[in-house]
Amino acid sequence: MATPPMIEAFGLWKQFGSFLAVRDVTFTVPKGQVVAFLGPNGAGKTTTMRLLTGFIAPTKGQARIAGIDVQTNRIEAAEHLGYLPENGPLYLDMTPRDLLTFFGSVRGMSRAQLQDRMEAVVTQCALSQVADKPTGKLSKGYKQRVAMALALLHDPEVLIMDEPTSGLDPNQIQGVRKLIRELGQTKTIIVSTHILQEVAPIAHRVLFIHDGKLVFDGPPEAMTADGLTMEEKFHRLTAQPV
Numbered sequence: 001m002a003t004p005p006m007i008e009a010f011g012l013w014k015q016f017g018s019f020l021a022v023r024d025v026t027f028t029v030p031k032g033q034v035v036a037f038l039g040p041n042g043a044g045k046t047t048t049m050r051l052l053t054g055f056i057a058p059t060k061g062q063a064r065i066a067g068i069d070v071q072t073n074r075i076e077a078a079e080h081l082g083y084l085p086e087n088g089p090l091y092l093d094m095t096p097r098d099l100l101t102f103f104g105s106v107r108g109m110s111r112a113q114l115q116d117r118m119e120a121v122v123t124q125c126a127l128s129q130v131a132d133k134p135t136g137k138l139s140k141g142y143k144q145r146v147a148m149a150l151a152l153l154h155d156p157e158v159l160i161m162d163e164p165t166s167g168l169d170p171n172q173i174q175g176v177r178k179l180i181r182e183l184g185q186t187k188t189i190i191v192s193t194h195i196l197q198e199v200a201p202i203a204h205r206v207l208f209i210h211d212g213k214l215v216f217d218g219p220p221e222a223m224t225a226d227g228l229t230m231e232e233k234f235h236r237l238t239a240q241p242v
Contacts, residue, residue: 003030003031004030004031004067005028005029005030005031005064005067006029006030006066006080006157006158006188007027007028007052007064007065007158007160007188007190008027008028008062008063008064008065008067009025009026009027009028009048009051009052009062009063010026010061010062010064011024011025011026011060011061011062012025012048012051012058012060012061012063013025013058013059013060013061014044014047014048014051014056014058014059015059020212021044021212022044022047022048022058022212022213023044023211023212023213023242024061024213025044025048025061025209025213025214026214027207027214029188029205030188031157031188032184032186032188033189033204033205034180034181034184034189034191034203034204034205035189035190035191035203035204035205035206035207036191036193036198036202036205036206036207036220037049037191037192037193037207037209038193038194038199038206038207038208038209038216038234039194039208039210039238040194040210040234040238041194043209043210043211043212044209044211044212044213045162045192045194045209046086047212048209049083049160049162049190049192051063052065052070052160052190053065053070053078053081053083053160054070054071054074054077054078055083057071058071064077065077065080065081065158066080066081066157068080079154079156080156080157080158081156081157081158081159081160082151082152082153082154082156082158082159082160083151083160083161084147084148084151084160084164085147085162086162086163086166086192088143088144088147088150088151090135090143090146090147091135092134092135092136093134093135093136094134094135095131095132095134095135096122096127096130096131096132096133096135096138096149097118097122097131097132099135099146099150100114100118100121100122100149100150100153101114101118103150103153104117104118104153104154107153107154109153109154117153117155118153120155121149121152122149124149124152124179124182125146125148125149125152125179126145126175127142127145127146127149130142140167140168140172141168141169141171141172144165144168144172144176145175145176148161148164148179152183156187157187157188158187158188158189159183159187159188159189159190160189160190161180161189161190161191161192162192163192163193163194164176164180164191164193165177165193165195165198177201180202181201181202184202184204191203196231196234199220199223199230200220203220204219204220205217205218205219205220206218206219206220206223210237210238210242211241211242212242213242215237215242216237
C-alpha cells in the first residue's frame with residue numbers, strides 16, 4: 001500500500017502587489033518523510049510555508065495537510081499540524097508552563113490530556129529547568145525550545161518549521177537537530193533552512209526554491225552527485241533568476 005501524502009502543494013502562486021513571491025510550486029510529502037526546504041534569503045521559503053499552513057491565502061493553487069484543504073477547513077487542518085515560525089510569538093511575561101497551559105486550553109484539550117502532553121513536551125524539548133521562569137528571561141535557544149514545545153503540544157502528525165536553528169549557537173543547533181531527527185521517526189516534517197550543513201544530518205529529501213520556483217527536488221546525496229559540493233550546487237542553482 002502506498003504511503004499516504006501528508007503535505008500537498010498544487011500549483012501554488014502568491015503575488016504581493018507587483019511582486020511574485022511564489023510561482024507554480026507543486027510537491028507532495030508522504031507520511032514519515034523529513035524534507036529540508038532550501039533556498040537563499042528572499043527565495044520564497046517562508047511564503048510557501050505560510051501558504052502550506054493556511055496562514056496566508058494563495059493567489060492561485062491549493063495546499064492540503066493530511067488530505068484537508070487548509071483554506072476551506074483551516075481549523076480541521078490545524079489539528080494535524082504543528083507550525084514553528086522563524087520568530088515564534090511568545091508572551092514573554094508568561095512562563096513556559098503558563099504558555100503551554102494557555103495554548104492547550106485554546107485548543108480545547110482536556111485537563112488530563114493537557115497534563116500528559118505538557119509533561120511529554122517539557123521533557124522532549126529539555127525545558128524542565130526553565131519551565132517556571134519568565135520566558136522573557138530565557139536565552140534565545142530556550143525560547144526556540146519553548147516555541148517548539150508549543151508546536152508539539154497537541155501531538156500533530158505534521159510539523160512545518162521555519163529556520164528552527166536561526167541565531168542559535170553550535171551547541172543549541174546540535175540539540176535542535178537531534179530533536180528533529182527524533183521527531184522524524186514518527187512525524188512528517190518540512191524544515192526551512194539556508195544552512196547547508198543541516199541537510200544531511202536530518203533530511204531524507206531536499207526541496208530547493210529560487211526566485212519563487214522549485215528548481216530541485218531529490219535526496220540530499222543527489223545535490224552532490226555531479227561532483228559539486230553542496231555550496232557549489234547552491235551557487236549553480238541560484239546563478240540565474242528564474
